[in-house]
Amino acid sequence: MKLLLLLASAIALPSFAASGDLSTSDLTGVSFWLVSAAMLASTVFFFIERDNVSAKWKTSLTVAGLVTGIAFMHYMYMREVWVASMMVEPVGVGDSPIVFRYVDWLLTVPLLMVEFYLILAACTNVAGSLFKKLLVGSLVMLIAGFIGESNGEAAVAGEAVTGVVVPFAIGMAAWLYMIYELWMGEGKSAVTSASPAVNSAYNTMMWIVIVGWAIYPLGYASGYLMEGGINADNLNLIYNLADFVNKILFGLIIWHVAVKESASA
Numbered sequence: 001m002k003l004l005l006l007l008a009s010a011i012a013l014p015s016f017a018a019s020g021d022l023s024t025s026d027l028t029g030v031s032f033w034l035v036s037a038a039m040l041a042s043t044v045f046f047f048i049e050r051d052n053v054s055a056k057w058k059t060s061l062t063v064a065g066l067v068t069g070i071a072f073m074h075y076m077y078m079r080e081v082w083v084a085s086m087m088v089e090p091v092g093v094g095d096s097p098i099v100f101r102y103v104d105w106l107l108t109v110p111l112l113m114v115e116f117y118l119i120l121a122a123c124t125n126v127a128g129s130l131f132k133k134l135l136v137g138s139l140v141m142l143i144a145g146f147i148g149e150s151n152g153e154a155a156v157a158g159e160a161v162t163g164v165v166v167p168f169a170i171g172m173a174a175w176l177y178m179i180y181e182l183w184m185g186e187g188k189s190a191v192t193s194a195s196p197a198v199n200s201a202y203n204t205m206m207w208i209v210i211v212g213w214a215i216y217p218l219g220y221a222s223g224y225l226m227e228g229g230i231n232a233d234n235l236n237l238i239y240n241l242a243d244f245v246n247k248i249l250f251g252l253i254i255w256h257v258a259v260k261e262s263a264s265a
Contacts, residue, residue, distance in 0.1 A: 026086060028233045031240040032079030039072035042248045049255055056122045057258035063115055064251030067108045071247055074104035082236065096223070096232040101239065102146045109138045112250055113178070116187060116205065119254060123198045123261070126190040133181050141174035145220065152224045164224050172217060182206055197264075201257035208250055215242035 022029045046065035050058050078097040085095035113134035120126040148167030181187055183206060191202045215238060223235025 022083065023086065028237045028240070029079070029082055029086065031237055032075060032082055035240045035244050036072060036075040036079055038244060038248060039068045039075055042068040042251060043072055046251055046255065049259075052262070053255075053258040054262040057262060060115060060118045060122065060254050061251075061258060063111055063118060064254050067111050067247050068251060070107050070111075071104055071243060074100050075243075078104075096149075096230075096235055098146070098149050102142065102149075105142050105145075106139075108247060109142060110135050112247070113138050115250065115254060116182060116202070119198060119201060119205075119257065120187070120190045120194060123194045124190055125193075127186055130181065130186040130190070133186070134178055137174045137178040137181070141171045141178075144168070144171035144174065145216075148220070149224070152230055168217070168220060168225070175213065175217075179206075179210060182209065195261065197257050197260045201253050204253050205250060208246055208253075212242065212246045212249070215245065 022033070043065050046061050046068065050061045050065075053061060078100045081095055081097040081100065114131065116134065117126060117131040120130075144167040148164050148171065151163030151167070187202075191199055194202070219235050219238030219242065222238060223231050
């Protein structure tokens with residue numbers, strides 16, 4: 001299975017080769033390629049490491065691999081959109097792959113929320129309602145963000161239009177709601193009865209959601225709410241950085257606690 005995964009990845013890569021070269025000054029384009037490679041490497045790593053953890057942790061590592069695997073596939077398309085758009089008039093102005101970006105997030109962000117439920121379910125009793133609350137919160141956040149970015153063309157010269165600001169506020173509210181549920185609500189209640197290793201991993205993941213996910217609204221604000229109109233370079237560079245930190249680091253934390261708990265079992 002692992003060898004087939006590696007072989008399929010190697011075969012698929014040439015079909016996603018970019019149609020043009022990267023400019024040395026195109027930091028955003030370079031970031032697309034760096035994140036693509038990191039997502040592929042992380043996917044292979046997580047699936048291979050499933051053999052080194054106990055049965056109750058295998059699902060968590062599978063989900064971690066799915067998150068980076070889905071992201072890898074979408075980054076292949078997103079970087080192609082970016083590089084191709086940089087070569088047409090006006091040269092040097094990239095197009096933001098909004099649809100590909102949100103299709104990716106629509107799949108991966110709820111899976112990241114599932115990880116909180118899975119690491120708790122592996123070691124303690126946790127209500128299924130926590131999963132439902134996190135799923136609803138993540139979907140509201142993503143749908144609001146997509147509506148706001150779709151309306152972003154109306155944000156000219158830094159003018160804060162309703163179609164951009166209101167969805168942004170709704171998405172922020174959904175994000176804060178998920179933080180509350182994990183930090184003060186059912187998530188906090190469940191993690192208190194878990195092992196010290198799970199508590200440590202849970203708290204670290206919480207800080208990723210609080211600090212790491214804060215990069216996304218910073219990108220949104222930088223791309224749509226600043227003076228000078230839409231800035232696709234800043235928007236995508238920051239989004240790429242956020243995906244790199246949040247998806248890969250999230251999985252590595254789960255892998256660490258899975259290995260540690262499995263060794264002590």
